[in-house]
Amino acid sequence: MIDQSIIRRFFKRKASVVALFILLSFFVIAIIGPFLCKYDPYVFDSAALHQGPSAQHLFGTDYLGRDTLTRIVYGSRISLFISFTGVLSGGIIGILLGVAAGYFGGWVDSVISRVIDVLLAFPGLLLAMVIVAILGSGTKNTIIAIAVFAIPSIARMVRGVVITLRDSQYVGAAKVMGESSWNIIRKHVIPNAISQIIVNITLNLGTAILTSSSLSFLGLGVQAPNPEWGAMLNKAKDVLRTNPWEAIFPGLTITLVVMSFSLVGDGLRDALDPRLKNAS
Amino acid sequence: MLRYIGKRILQLIPTLILVSIVVFLMVRIIPGDPITLLYGVSEDGGASQEYIMQLKDQYGLNDPLPIQYIHWIMGIMKGDLGTSLVTKKTIMTELTNRYPYTITLAVWGTVVGSIIGVIFGVIAAVHHNKFGDNAVMVISMIAVSTPSFFLAMLLMLYFCIHLKVFPSLGLGSWKAAVLPITTLGLGAVGMIARTTRSSMLDVMGQDYIRTAKAYGVPRTKLIMSYAFKNALIPVLTAIGLRFGGLLAGATMVETIFTINGIGSFLVDSVSRRDYPAIQSTVLVLAFSFVVVNTVVDIIYGLVDPRVKYK
Numbered sequence: 001m002i003d004q005s006i007i008r009r010f011f012k013r014k015a016s017v018v019a020l021f022i023l024l025s026f027f028v029i030a031i032i033g034p035f036l037c038k039y040d041p042y043v044f045d046s047a048a049l050h051q052g053p054s055a056q057h058l059f060g061t062d063y064l065g066r067d068t069l070t071r072i073v074y075g076s077r078i079s080l081f082i083s084f085t086g087v088l089s090g091g092i093i094g095i096l097l098g099v100a101a102g103y104f105g106g107w108v109d110s111v112i113s114r115v116i117d118v119l120l121a122f123p124g125l126l127l128a129m130v131i132v133a134i135l136g137s138g139t140k141n142t143i144i145a146i147a148v149f150a151i152p153s154i155a156r157m158v159r160g161v162v163i164t165l166r167d168s169q170y171v172g173a174a175k176v177m178g179e180s181s182w183n184i185i186r187k188h189v190i191p192n193a194i195s196q197i198i199v200n201i202t203l204n205l206g207t208a209i210l211t212s213s214s215l216s217f218l219g220l221g222v223q224a225p226n227p228e229w230g231a232m233l234n235k236a237k238d239v240l241r242t243n244p245w246e247a248i249f250p251g252l253t254i255t256l257v258v259m260s261f262s263l264v265g266d267g268l269r270d271a272l273d274p275r276l277k278n279a280s
Numbered sequence: 281m282l283r284y285i286g287k288r289i290l291q292l293i294p295t296l297i298l299v300s301i302v303v304f305l306m307v308r309i310i311p312g313d314p315i316t317l318l319y320g321v322s323e324d325g326g327a328s329q330e331y332i333m334q335l336k337d338q339y340g341l342n343d344p345l346p347i348q349y350i351h352w353i354m355g356i357m358k359g360d361l362g363t364s365l366v367t368k369k370t371i372m373t374e375l376t377n378r379y380p381y382t383i384t385l386a387v388w389g390t391v392v393g394s395i396i397g398v399i400f401g402v403i404a405a406v407h408h409n410k411f412g413d414n415a416v417m418v419i420s421m422i423a424v425s426t427p428s429f430f431l432a433m434l435l436m437l438y439f440c441i442h443l444k445v446f447p448s449l450g451l452g453s454w455k456a457a458v459l460p461i462t463t464l465g466l467g468a469v470g471m472i473a474r475t476t477r478s479s480m481l482d483v484m485g486q487d488y489i490r491t492a493k494a495y496g497v498p499r500t501k502l503i504m505s506y507a508f509k510n511a512l513i514p515v516l517t518a519i520g521l522r523f524g525g526l527l528a529g530a531t532m533v534e535t536i537f538t539i540n541g542i543g544s545f546l547v548d549s550v551s552r553r554d555y556p557a558i559q560s561t562v563l564v565l566a567f568s569f570v571v572v573n574t575v576v577d578i579i580y581g582l583v584d585p586r587v588k589y590k
Contacts, residue, residue: 114298117295117298118295118298118299118302121295121298121299121566121569121570122528122562122565122566122569123524123525123527123528123565123566123569124524124525124528124529125528125529125531125532126527126528126531126562126565126566129528129531129546129547129550130303130306130558130562132550133549133550133553133558134306134307134309206425210425210427213427214427214428214429214532217427217429217532218531218532218535218547219551220547220550220551230427230429233427233429233430233433236433237429237433237536240433240436240437240441241441244437244441247430247433247437248434251426251427251430251433251434254426254427254430255422255425255426255427255430256425258425258426258427259421259422259425262421262424262425263421
């Protein structure tokens with residue numbers, strides 16, 4: 001599946017390579033970063049409230065005197081964890097729904113398609129907000145909201161791929177040879193949809209970071225004192241006039257990570273499926 | 281033509297019914313009931329059991345689900361969206377007072393985003409793979425990746441605090457509306473620019489454009505009236521879809537700029553666990569979104585004669 005030409009095509013897009021490097025650095029930061037920080041992300045320091053960048057605090061401190069850089073490092077764990085678990089679990093459900101709808105057709109398709117339509121009737125962030133409204137705020141429910149948010153787009157995409165494959169000759173041949181539905185899906189359908197699935201999931205990971213930080217910014221997602229990036233901006237908003245750095249560093253971090261996911265997603269799309277190159 | 285429009289509007293009805301059922305059920309699947317959740321249980325100083333029962337009766341929460349649903353829908357038909365558990369005001373009054381702000385934001389945000397996005401897209405397509413293309417695409421990539429609340433803060437920082445040209449709160453004057461609308465609009469630029477670009481590239485690669493070029497049609501005319509007109513259809517869809525997104529995006533913008541729109545009402549209701557308010561607000565937003573999408577579909581048919589009215 002992963003052959004040399006795919007890697008070569010991916011590495012031809014410099015922006016995507018840089019973005020991949022940035023993302024990998026964030027993974028490393030999320031894993032080992034907390035061991036390297038000299039400050040505690042939760043302990044107050046009344047002697048160092050609302051400080052700008054300095055030699056002691058490279059990114060300054062927040063309203064409780066906590067080191068912003070330390071909190072961004074710990075926050076990368078939270079943000080990446082939420083986005084990965086949310087998007088992957090939503091992605092798996094979406095893939096199952098899409099395969100079922102596309103492969104079996106008939107009433108299964110009608111029911112699943114209606115569900116997808118209804119999920120898509122809630123614009124953007126609204127769906128995530130409704131879910132958090134129902135389940136309550138907190139990290140676990142934010143992950144559930146992200147998962148539900150990720151389902152419709154991937155389910156719809158997989159359904160489309162499966163429908164075109166279902167009518168293809170080799171799937172027909174496999175059926176005639178008496179392969180079970182499960183085997184056909186596993187051996188013929190999934191491998192053919194995998195490149196689009198990977199691209200969709202990568203792009204969704206970026207959107208998930210945006211969504212979860214928006215929820216936390218509104219006070220509906222990850223709760224204090226956890227150093228979630230969006231939640232950090234919520235507190236920083238009140239001191240924008242006096243200490244803008246409190247907002248700028250977490251904000252730039254979100255933008256950088258989200259942009260990197262988009263660039264890697266675009267690069268993967270071009271590399272995995274050159275036919276899609278100019279399709280937006 | 282009229283039959284096509286009629287048909288699209290008829291197709292709207294089952295979707296709206298489904299959406300309303302989902303919104304209704306979503307609020308019902310919470311563990312416990314809204315009244316108990318709001319007032320707490322009597323042991324720890326909450327409302328008494330009788331008071332809770334009385335309130336539940338008043339809100340019809342003791343009826344079976346289908347009856348509750350029918351009551352709710354009948355109420356909506358009569359323009360009654362229920363009463364807020366917290367403010368005790370009718371939700372209809374709240375929403376009619378607030379809806380104009382949200383719509384104004386979303387409409388102007390879409391207009392601003394579309395103008396910038398389309399211009400960006402055309403520039404990128406015309407300078408395909410050259411500096412102009414790359415510059416424009418980098419800007420729109422940054423615009424989609426920046427969370428709206430951060431963008432809003434950056435704009436505030438520069439225009440309200442540094443230059444002091446715009447107020448940072450409310451929606452009192454046109455000046456106060458500039459930054460919220462810009463925030464919303466910039467968020468939409470990325471997708472619209474990308475769609476315009478790829479659609480323009482698609483059209484400009486077609487034979488009739490080459491023929492027109494060979495006939496010596498001036499470049500501006502070629503781009504604007506030959507290519508752009510035909511590239512417009514996917515762009516319209518993108519704009520329509522973004523409009524719905526902006527309705528939700530208005531939530532963030534309203535919260536940051538403290539504008540009393542539907543979005544900020546929803547956020548308040550969510551944090552106050554005011555379920556009747558959440559239910560009705562979500563329904564209104566989802567309905568607006570679905571209706572806008574249908575309108576976009578119909579405009580589609582009007583703009584593109586190739587769409588068959590079947």
